[in-house]
Amino acid sequence: MTVTGFYWLGSRNQKRGALLWLTVASLVFYAWWRPVNLLILLLSVCVNFLLGRIIRNRLLANLSMTKPLLAGILFNVLLLGFFKYTNFFIENLNFVFHQDIPGRSIVLPLAISFFTFTQIAYLIDCSQDRCAGYNFLDYVLFVSTFPHLIAGPIVHHRQLISQFSNQDSFRFRPRSFALGCTIFLVGLFKKAVLADHLALFANTVFSLASHRFPLTAGEAWTGPLTYTLQLYFDFSGYSDMAIGSALLFNLVLPLNFNSPFRAVNVIDFWNRWHMTLTRFLTDYVYNPIVLSITRRRLAAGKKLMSRTSLDIEPFMVLVAFPMLVTMFVSGVWHGAGWQFIIFGMLHGSYLVINHAWHQVQRRMGQDPSQSSKAGRQVARLATLMAVMIAMVFFRAPDVKTAWFLIRSMFGSHGLSLPHGMAAHAAFLKALGIQFRGFVTPESGLNTNEVLPWTISLFAIAWFVPNLYYWIQDHTTDFQLPSGDVFASWWKAFRWQPSIPWAVSTAVLGVVAVLSMLSGVREFLYFQF
Numbered sequence: 001m002t003v004t005g006f007y008w009l010g011s012r013n014q015k016r017g018a019l020l021w022l023t024v025a026s027l028v029f030y031a032w033w034r035p036v037n038l039l040i041l042l043l044s045v046c047v048n049f050l051l052g053r054i055i056r057n058r059l060l061a062n063l064s065m066t067k068p069l070l071a072g073i074l075f076n077v078l079l080l081g082f083f084k085y086t087n088f089f090i091e092n093l094n095f096v097f098h099q100d101i102p103g104r105s106i107v108l109p110l111a112i113s114f115f116t117f118t119q120i121a122y123l124i125d126c127s128q129d130r131c132a133g134y135n136f137l138d139y140v141l142f143v144s145t146f147p148h149l150i151a152g153p154i155v156h157h158r159q160l161i162s163q164f165s166n167q168d169s170f171r172f173r174p175r176s177f178a179l180g181c182t183i184f185l186v187g188l189f190k191k192a193v194l195a196d197h198l199a200l201f202a203n204t205v206f207s208l209a210s211h212r213f214p215l216t217a218g219e220a221w222t223g224p225l226t227y228t229l230q231l232y233f234d235f236s237g238y239s240d241m242a243i244g245s246a247l248l249f250n251l252v253l254p255l256n257f258n259s260p261f262r263a264v265n266v267i268d269f270w271n272r273w274h275m276t277l278t279r280f281l282t283d284y285v286y287n288p289i290v291l292s293i294t295r296r297r298l299a300a301g302k303k304l305m306s307r308t309s310l311d312i313e314p315f316m317v318l319v320a321f322p323m324l325v326t327m328f329v330s331g332v333w334h335g336a337g338w339q340f341i342i343f344g345m346l347h348g349s350y351l352v353i354n355h356a357w358h359q360v361q362r363r364m365g366q367d368p369s370q371s372s373k374a375g376r377q378v379a380r381l382a383t384l385m386a387v388m389i390a391m392v393f394f395r396a397p398d399v400k401t402a403w404f405l406i407r408s409m410f411g412s413h414g415l416s417l418p419h420g421m422a423a424h425a426a427f428l429k430a431l432g433i434q435f436r437g438f439v440t441p442e443s444g445l446n447t448n449e450v451l452p453w454t455i456s457l458f459a460i461a462w463f464v465p466n467l468y469y470w471i472q473d474h475t476t477d478f479q480l481p482s483g484d485v486f487a488s489w490w491k492a493f494r495w496q497p498s499i500p501w502a503v504s505t506a507v508l509g510v511v512a513v514l515s516m517l518s519g520v521r522e523f524l525y526f527q528f
Helices: 001-011 015-031 036-060 066-096 112-127 134-144 155-164 174-210 218-247 266-270 275-299 314-336 338-363 373-395 397-409 426-430 449-461 467-471 488-493 499-516
Strands: none
Touching: 001 015, 001 338, 015 036, 015 134, 036 066, 036 112, 036 134, 066 112, 112 134, 112 275, 112 314, 134 155, 155 488, 174 218, 174 397, 174 449, 174 467, 174 499, 218 373, 218 397, 218 449, 266 338, 266 373, 275 314, 338 373, 338 397, 373 397
16 A cells, blocks of 8 residues: 555656656565566566567568567577576476486565566567667566566557546546555455465365375366366466456556356356457457468468358368467466466367357358357356366376366276265165265365365356446446346346445455465466
8 A cells, every 4th residue: 555655656757757757666666576687577578578669670671670570589589498497397208318407496486477478568569569668767668567478368558558648637536546445455355265275175185185085086187177276266266356446546457357157168167267368369369370381371261260150171270270379378478387288288189079069050041150049057066077187287286187186086096975864875885985975084074074065156157247337337447348148137136336335345455365365376378
């Protein structure tokens, strides 16, 4: 709040001074955990700013921008690769060539994946004449603004830098400030209370799997079920905190989540989950690949895609291949390990199948966006199951653990029911079903605690409108994508600048802070 107070005091007379103060505060915030990280961030910022200037100058002089653009992309990829993938490369080199090269002691700088993608987009836009000639202060603040720096959302330069010169951004608006406080505290509650409580269950299951404990199907499913929820409430909670804290300075960040567990297919899921990453991958990986292939096919006189027929060869070249490459990039971006690559390729396969099915539906004269209410609920459940299977690889420490847990999920170590059912369904023992549930001393899990908590949170994520639905009567900054229809009675509970809402929000904040005081907390996406 000190940073906010000085910002608004300075903005009355010296707007550039207020931006400079926010820049310094953001850099200090970033350096707080490990000061040497600041040098890495500043190196990245300075190099990309200078390369952006070179690219723009060459563009204005009608000179080729290929070399500085490739140099910029290579610099960013190598910087990210050194810190994130050096040991992964060494491990695989040792495995393939039977060597014993020791790993390097490298500490991954916070947010390096996020500020690397942000600046690659900036360089590409410079080469396509889609960015203005920003000054250095605006550029540094765009990259380092503390609300989004650590774990996103991935902000596009046009979304943020334009606000630095907008006079309305420097007018204190009590309602925006109240909205910012509300969004921040709700996000903090989601992370500190909901996500961290789920971590107890998820960590137990994945730890047991890593030690090859023979989990029954019910026990094994508890792992991806609780982890998927944990990751959602953790990352969406942080994104809310980022958006809310930015609003305290009248800065608007893009939405990153839109009720992803309401998705009716995997395409819909990625349009709702980590939305800013999806937009980056679409604009800077998928679309350029498709455009390049399309140009080559047109030059060669080859057939292009049709929306009403499923021609295998054009579909594989123009949809399947670009989609798999894009999701491979997504997997590698998330982490250094084969499990992340498999996570990305699984989602790539899901998306290819999803697009193929839509093509089949159109060929049969059906509209893929139209289905019955019951059909949509079944589709949501199937989508969630597919997402949870992929999440096993995302969370597991290695591929062997992930595969062991997936086999357990599908009954490789049998099925189990709670002890209380043994007297009423003893005949099931003959079918190999155990009566231990999640209460074995070895597992340390308790179904009486896991299931009610998990079911309740899934019901919230599935049926309750998200936070931005509740505040949309009081701001036009966050436009939710259309498609979700909620009962009209939900409108009665929408956010108001009132005492009841202030008290309710304050209570959530107090509960969250007290929960955080009980132990050290970590944000899952900080590791990426």
